[in-house]
Amino acid sequence: MSTRIGVVTFPGSLDDRDAARAVKLAGGEPVSLWHGDSGLKDVDAVVLPGGFSYGGYYLRAGAIARFAPIMESIIAGARAGMPVLGICNGFQVLCESHLLPGALTRNAHLHFRNRAQSMIVESTETAWTSDFAAGQKIVIPIKNIDGRFVADDRTLDDIESHGQVVFRYTNGNPNGSMRDIAGVSNAAGNVVGMMPHPEHAVEELTGASVDGLGLFTSVLRKLVAA
């Protein structure tokens, strides 16, 4: 039986279909999860996709989605070790849910940025990055205006010393994120959030690269082995 990976759709989610496609291309079975349900349909992992959940621009991005019925089950699952990946708005939701440290604020230059972004894989110890090599340089598209990762110095020192910085921007920081941080994980390594969009980098025809597939193959390999 193939591994089931849930993709949550909030009102205003934009990349849920792309995320489901990426799961399928990586060899998993994508399962749609609806924001208003509380059941997780026996999925083995969950992806929170990009977009503007509940119209993200009305309030702080992710601040409303955090209270969606489905999030209660996801937060409980994440605390019990279920792999969860938050992409862009999904990352914002995970920070708002306190599953990940720090917060995402308006880009330092106040402009929307959309480009193929170079990054370094800093940690291969997470559920979503084991298929990469430490220090590997990858290219993944970014598209955000609220993508600046911020935290106080103590938190930043803490996550750096515990290997919770998963990706770091290279060849130019696109949004003023502190210490060039593009993605972080929780202490256990099962929850990862990132601003770049790996689901848009899974096919030669449309992606800047196919480097995004690595996140999805990593989690599938881990789940099959478990």
Next chain:
Amino acid sequence: MNTARSGKILGRRPTQTELAMYSVMWSEHCSYKSSKVHLRQFGEKAPKSDRMLVGMGENAGVVQVSDTLAITFKIESHNHPSYVEPYQGAATGVGGIVRDILTMGARPIAVMDSLRFGAADHPDTARVLPGVVAGVGGYGNCLGLPNIGGEVVFDPCYQGNPLVNALCVGVMPTDRIQLSAATGVGNLVVLLGAKTGRDGIGGVSVLASATFDDDGPARRPSVQVGDPFAEKLLIESCLELYDRKLVTGIQDLGGAGLTCATTETAAMGKSGMRVYLERVPLRCASRAWRRTRSSPASRRSGCWPSSRRKTSVRCWRWPTSGVCWRPRSARSPRATGW
């Protein structure tokens, strides 16, 4: 169009609402009264092809690209609103063209833009350009639509009259094409999407079909304010309604709002329509009905579904506001319910 002329057509004194309807429908924006003669050539001179599934007269053309798939695309200008209020003007230009693609039955997949500004070093270009670029990019991004290309030219001849054109392309199964004729006596008419507000009132007559001078009244309130979140919900709701074959016909609400959407579709279906303006969900409760009639609100669509219960279930799933009117009337097309 004045009171005397509209009175002559109706055979009685027009009501205030009817006068407002005549005013917006007689604008160049809605009636193409001076450009129709040129535009007609697109239909007459187009080479005949089996692949063109829908041609002139609907919201957008549809071209078959495989045995099962068709694409639809259209480009439209939003020049005057973008000159008056660059960000919202350009943003709602994108919103409008996306809606046209949606009402053909397609899922919008990408946008493009074609822009003309005055001299690059002119101060007014510096006022207009940043807002237009941010408006086009911001609205498309909020709908998840990549902007796959564009072009820009600077020339003094566009000083005071920049051109802002937005294109949208969508894809659909060939059997999902939707048309706008309101047919079927007794069918319900449903208004879906964003609540009706005071923004953009009369935009088609005081903005789109007018010239600007420094002494004129402030025109900024005539530009509507975009709400991409409401449009995103409208997209998902409509696509689910199409897939469940609940829609007989659909028309988006453009610059002239309910006036244009209801009258044009009733005319295409050769029937009348009873419209209860007092039931339209309003953003601000104090609005007069005649304003309701001509408010554009580009995140809305009217559709005539075959099942009211199922429609309300689909729209409840996506938190889209809507209103359902009584069965359509077979009475004289001129019968009005207000």
